[in-house]
Amino acid sequence: MILLDTNVLIDAFDPSARLHAWASDLIRDGLLGEGVAINPVILAELCVGDLRADTVAARLETLGIVILDLPSAASTRCAQAYAAYLENRRKQNTPEAPKSPLPDFFIGAHASFLSLPLATADLSRYQTYFPELKLLTPPATVEP
DSSP states (O other): OEEEOHHHHHHHTOTTSTTHHHHHHHHHHHHHTTOEEEOHHHHHHHHTTOTTGGGHHHHHHHHTOEEOOOOGGGHHHHHHHHHHHHHHHHHTTOOOOOSSOOHHHHHHHHHHHHTOOEEOSOHHHHHHHOTTSOEEOOOTTSOO
């Protein structure tokens, strides 16, 4: 099973996106292979701005994309990674970040907890705060 970051789905569903081919191929290959999934955080991000937000989950499930529950046991890993992020921002004297973890930290913690590869075009945060993750990313020739 591959956990799909929100940006992968957005690119796959937008034929004009620069990473459309990569994202579409990755999802197709995952569906034909070990399967692909999202979680409630990713679902919420997809619903924002969708004129038919109430049908997003059903549309994804029709495609074969599984919606996994986000286990509370992933919260500890999320908190650890976010605490490191806040500390790094403090050291760099950057503007204060929200006290609650950002969506990427819940997504990374979920993938880490389940030992799932994470497909994403956003490398930096995941590489830095979830180095244990196997990341499926666009080829270097197709930078986001």
